[in-house]
Amino acid sequence: MRRIFPVLMLSFAAAAHAAPPDAAYEDMDSLLTEKGLISRLGSHIQHARDTVGEQASGLVINAMAFLGVPYRYGGNTVDTGFDCSGFVRAVFEQSVGKILPRRSDEQAAATQEIDRSELKPGDLVFFNTMRRAFSHVGIYVGDGKFIHSPRSGSHVRVEDMRMAYWSKRFNGARRVQMADKGP
Template identity: 30%
Template sequence: MPPEFEPWILKAVAECDEHPELTPSLMAAQLQQESGFSTSRTTVSHASARGPAQFVDGIWATYRNDADGNGRADPFDVGDAVIAQGRYMCSLLGDAKTSGIRGDVRRLALAGYNAGWGAVLRFHGVPPQSWADGQTYWYVENIMKMMKDYEGKPLLSVGGSGAGSQALRRAAARIGTPYAYGGGGPAGPGRGYCDGGNGFLGGRRAASSTVGFDCSSLVQYAYWPHAQLPRTAAAQYEATAHRPVSRGELRPGDLLFWAHRNGSIYHVGLYAGDGHVLHAPRTGRLVEVVALDSAMPAGDYRGATHA
């Protein structure tokens, strides 16, 4: 999918944690069906639905938001549109689950998004192909088929059921999310900020326009709420230093730390097994899995802890 959509889709899915049926592949396929991921301000349907997620005024009035923090709630802004799409779909999934209507709740929610929930109630399911020239019927069918185009094998396969494995799996779902200095937290990716020399890329204030994680917010997100780790790498080391782990005893999900020569901790990641680390490296990069010895300067490796 276009890269500008990915962090917002991940954020929208994370917000709807009560309904796991809302997946990134479902939202991506829906955006493909709605507008083909269009970011043009001329993306307006015959029914006056606007923007990449095609909101009509009445629904937009309920779900409008300024997700990208630019001072306006605009259905043409990618962030605002995708977060509103996620919130609307999350609400519709809830309606589907409490309606008593049999069938795939994803299909019911999609039908409600396209035709309105009243139509789903009227037909006690997805409206038939004979209704409204089959618009809603084929809308649902197309999206369900296209979902596979946005699915792939996990970039990291994690076994086990302990807290460390669960945290690593949670973080692995964020592989490919942009690094944003100061961004992110327990709820998922967030907009970063520039502080001194941090957050800049080629002289540009990259962090303030990027939604993602930095190294410590990714670790905090991975373990929340099982272990409510503090926000910074240094504070996470201080909170867990009494549970040190030797390199030969590392387990998936253990915290790995790097420090400057003066001893101050500047980076943290999660042990991913087989001598690798999952981490958010630096501005301009994405959450990734790399060999432990190449993640940061090898001489800066301080050690590992259990969370």
């Protein structure tokens, strides 16, 4: 069930994006409530909706669909599990069609540097967890929190960047440039 739920959430999210935005949010809220996630994630989802565009809030909602997927070094699918950069890459590809490089340091190099004070949901946050710059990546969800696939034996989860461990290792923030859509 743990592996099926993210796939169902992504399918549902894709269908919901075809509906008018208010209807999509209501349908997604119903599903998240039914699965017991809305009480844990509601403030993050609402913050994303309030502070960024529809595309970024959809990206954050889709990222939340992967909560509980196990960590796997080199993993980049729901079926195999995710490492940190594989998770970020899969979320961006499935949510907005943007294909990011595979490794976290490459993702940092391919995205626009922003100040921590400029963070918006959907931005990337990087950490030095292996004694090298940009060795870990996650997706900012708002309110000082980020979603990521942390380490072996763990699973995709939301954590607070202000915790001492993450705060000491914060390496920088980046924004993924989306292609402009023509008229």
